[in-house]
Amino acid sequence: MASHNPDHCLFAVPKKGRLYEKVTDMLKGAGVEYHREPRLDIAICKDMNMTVVFLPAADISKYVGEGNVDIGVTGVDIVEESESDVVRVMDLGFGKCKLCVQAQTSSNVTDVRTLAGKRIVTSFPTLARKFFDPLDKEMGVTTSINFVSGSVEAACGLGLADAIVDLVETGTTMKAAGLEIVATLLETEAILITNPNSKHKDIVNLLQHRIQGYITSQKFVMVSYNCSADVLQDVTKITPGKRAPTITNLTDGGHAVSSLVMKKQIVKVMDELHLAGATDILVFDLANSRM
Structure with a gap:
């Protein structure tokens, strides 16, 4: 294994198998940039004080629990089987x-x-x-x-x-x-875990926010549409958003509305908006988010 900065947070990810591609896609979407040289199981991140280490998924829970690495991604089954002392930071929604x-x-x-x-x-x-x-x-x-x-x-x-x-x-x-x-x-399912005594809690929190932002962006799309004042109340009930829709007044007395909608529900929502009187309905994919 190549040398790394001893002050860096060590992040263990699966080196192959069913979780490898999912995790690498997630990290790319979350803005965690690194370059892995061929045949090397270590990569230094570009904009974070963190080094990514590629390990067998079955060993990651043990390494995190023993403090050899600070953070890791592995399955609930591996954590339970190894009986490691780790903190379950967040569920990742894949590998179920x-x-x-x-x-x-x-x-x-x-x-x-x-x-x-x-x-x-x-x-x-x-x-x-x-x-x-x-x-x-x-x-x-x-x-x-x-x-x-x-x-x-x-x-x-x-x-x-x-x-x-x-x-x-x-x-x-x-x-x-x-x-x-x-x-x-x-x-x-796949989960993000950390050692309870890690000295890099700031990196853990930053990574958690980045990953959560990416996961949210994969679950939601942004729908934008116009409507008249008399149907505004009806259409916003269809698209209440995560907190509330964004409503802008138009010069013709109508309104422009933007709202987050679950990706798996968007086709049905568009149909309902059209029937309720909304016009110019557009859907936008999200690359990332912070909520």
Whole structure:
């Protein structure tokens, strides 16, 4: 690893996998600029006293908890599995999936308690043990929890397990392996975490504001339209905005209105505005924001 300024805040992000592209896009949108040289897992930010370190997502929670790095992005599942002492700064809204007990469809398991005392294969042995321990106590048995680092979904088909505990995102891989969900341990997504004793709380706060601004800009669009005075009250009810719409008086006695609208609702909102008498309806994407 290349050297870095010891006074810099260290920010750990996933070096590859399902979270890598999402995180790099988020940082770019949030204005966190850096240049990563090929084959290097470290990059110094251009306008912040911060160094980005690229690490396996499964290790980030541990590094943050132990104070080796100040801030990181990883999944709730990783934090819970590692039992690291970290502060959950904010949820990032991507990388959403569920950690589930899965069994073969052909086994017709309808009650997860019937799997107590059986063989479980997982990459999350701590969480699996926490889930099955109360069931073991209830049933008077001991569940065998075996760790594997990959290809967990193949364990049942190979006769190595009676069930698995693994992440489910779309369910495609699970169904292809002939598995179905029996129980859900937790719902997870990518989160921003920090060490509770970090000396760079100013950088943490700045980064949080930048990321929150970008996330907000991805959720909302700006709608702008004109309307007459007699329909102003009706149209502003359709577009109340995050706090309130911006209303400007026009020389013809009408009004120009601008308001934030949830991106996923904008088509419906435009239809409602048109029916309510609004004209010149325009929609603008947001690059970034501060609310």
